[in-house]
Amino acid sequence: MYLNGFDLKVVNNLDELKNNTEQPAGQPDQPENEHHEGPAGKYIRLKPFVFIMLIFTLILSTAGLTIFALTFGDEKVVEVGAPERREFTKLYQAYDELKAGYYADIDQDAIVNGAINGMIDALGDPYSDYMNQDEAAQFEESISSSFQGIGAEIQERNGVISVVSPIKNSPAEKAGILPNDKIIAVDGESIQGMSASEAVLLIRGEKGTSVTLTIQRGEMDEPLEVEIVRDEIPIETVYAELLEGNVAHIQITSFSTNTYEELLAAITEMEEKGMKALVLDVRQNPGGLLTSAIDISNLFVEDGKPLFQTQEKGKEAEVYTATDGTKVKVPVSLLIDEGSASASEILAAAMSESAGTKLVGLNSFGKGTVQTANELKDGSNMKFTTAKWLTPEGNWIHEKGIAPDVKVEYPSYTQLPYLDASIEMKNGVLSDQVKSAEEMLTAIGIDTGKVDGLFDDQTVAAVKQVQKEAKLEETGILTGDTTFALMDRLRVKIEKDDPQLLKAKELVLEQLSK
Known part of the structure; x- marks a missing residue:
């Protein structure tokens, strides 16, 4: 190193210092500080005492300069350690x-x-969350190809864990979990006050294992105990079918990494089958990746028109516009409901305000914020809100949702609670579960007489009819496989006689006829 014009060699100890300053054998002693020529020109060779004194002098002078600067100079001249955070x-x-x-x-x-x-x-923001290493890994899984669990999107609000929506064909959906169900306990352990990430760690688990959720639904006095067997939850996010009249029904269940490519493939498949119109369905879709929502919105909005806007703190809103590329050119309507959130609402707003698409169903969830996940050095993660998003026309739908153009309610039987197959319901039993079973039987067209919660002779006859049609032993007792058979029959009816889908189909057929 070079210091004040002197060429000095760094030494490890005093003995080395002595050796390095001794004269070569056979040479006369040199005068102190005699000049010599070296490869870099003249340098001064120092005797040990002079060298040591120079080091002390440098240390003292440096300390003095520092004290002077701290005492009389700008306080920013010297910074010692990290700045104080009062x-x-x-x-x-x-x-x-x-x-x-x-x-x-x-x-x-x-x-x-x-x-x-x-x-x-x-912060009081249900969408901002801190995730430790395990929770962060679970979060990454949720947008990957698959994960193991029950398949339900949840959120925390005011210390309560609520279901946004179950994933299509997941164990949660098959067990009858509904949007807005409040989960108050997991395997008997209260989760009151937990974050969504903490609750997820309890609810998720290995395929084949079971978890019991205690559910509070609507105004029901008694909570429900729902046992769910965990399974592999594939992130297959697009489901397509061709309805009568060559109307395609394509459902998007979440906005994940591969959703755009899945949707393109589904559209191509429907076109090859003769699609003339399309009903796009984001009911029960809790959202997902913003990039996926942008790509999909771009399919339905004309080049140059706004898709949505984002607004960060203290900044003007930034407008995202549609670009050139693949476009869907057949008549389209969009299905939404109270489980359509976040990215689903971005799509709905873009299609409604910039493409004139008719929205059918129920008011959407109402999430008008954008979150960013920031990984910390130890693998943990902070996911927090970084901006508002606004509709193409500048509306903020947060906690208000998007109203459909045509409101269509779900039939009351779609909101019936899950029946516990471990309970034995038979002649003479009076309970809320019996009343729910009677309502299910009535919905699938089997007469039970008066719906009053009493398991009587007519209820026995109705249950025997279910057992006969399902080729089960005709005992007239509702339990086990008979309970599952009844719920399966109701699920088929809900899918077949879907009033929202029928209305959306009617709208696109009207557009075709014009």
């Missing part, structure tokens, strides 16, 4: 007091994670 003084004090005075050893990671969780919770 807003964290109380936090540091609390941590130090716990570490010093708590009666047992503290878990440092748990304390730090808890502090970060506290900051996120204090």
Whole structure:
């Protein structure tokens, strides 16, 4: 190194220093500080005492300059360590007091994670969340090809975990889990006050294992106990069928990594089968990746027209517009409901305001914010809201949702609670479960007499009819396979006699006839 014009060699100890300053054998002693020529020109060879004194002088002078700068100069001249963050003084004090005075050893990671969780919770934003390493890995799984669990999108609001919507064909959907169901316990353990990420760790698990959710539904006095067997949940997000009249019905269940490509493939398949019109369906779709929503919206909006806007804090709104590319050119209508959230609402707003597409169904969920997931160094993750999103016309739908052009309610039987197949219902039993079973039997066209919650002779006859048609033993007792057979019959009816889908189909056929 070069210091003040002198060429000095760094040494490891005083003996090396002595050796490096001794004269070669057979040479006369050199005068102190005699000049010599070297490869880089003249340098000064120092005696040990002079060298050591020079080092002390340099140290002292450097210290003096530092003190002078701190005393008389700009305070920014010298920075020692990280700048003080006065807003964290109380936090540091609390941590130090716990570490010093708590009666047992503290878990440092748990304390730090808890502090970060506290900051996120204090925002009062149900869509902002801190995820430790395990929770972050679960989050990444949810947008990958598959994961193991029950298949339901949940969120935390005011300390309560609620279902946004179950995934199509998932164990949760088959067990009768509905949007807005409140999960109050998992395997008997209360989850009141937990974050969504914490609840997910309890609900998810290996394929083949079971989990029991305690559900509070609507105004029902008694909570429901729903046992669900976990399974592999494939992230297959697009389902297509060709209806009568060459109207395609394509359902998008979430906006994941491959959804756009899946949708293109489904559209191509429907075109090859003769598609003349399309009903796109995002009911029960809780959202997903913004990029996927943009790509899909672009299929239905003319080049140059707005898709949506985003607005960050203190900035003007940024408008995203449709680009050239593949476009769907047949008449389209879009199905939405209270389980259509986030990316589903971006699509609905773009199609409605920029393409004039008719929306059919129920008011959407109402999530008008955008989240960004930021990975921390240890693999944990902070997902927090970074912007609002606005519709093409600048409307903020947050906590209001998007109203359909044509409102169509679900039939009451679609909201019936799940029947517990482990319960034995027979002649003489009076309960809410019996009443739900009577309503199901009535919905599928089997007369049970008066729907009053009493399992009487007419109920026995109705159950025997279900058992006969399902080729089961005709006992007249509703339990086990008979219960599952009844719920399967109702599910088929809901899919076949879907009033919202029928109305959406009617609208696109009207457009074709014009």
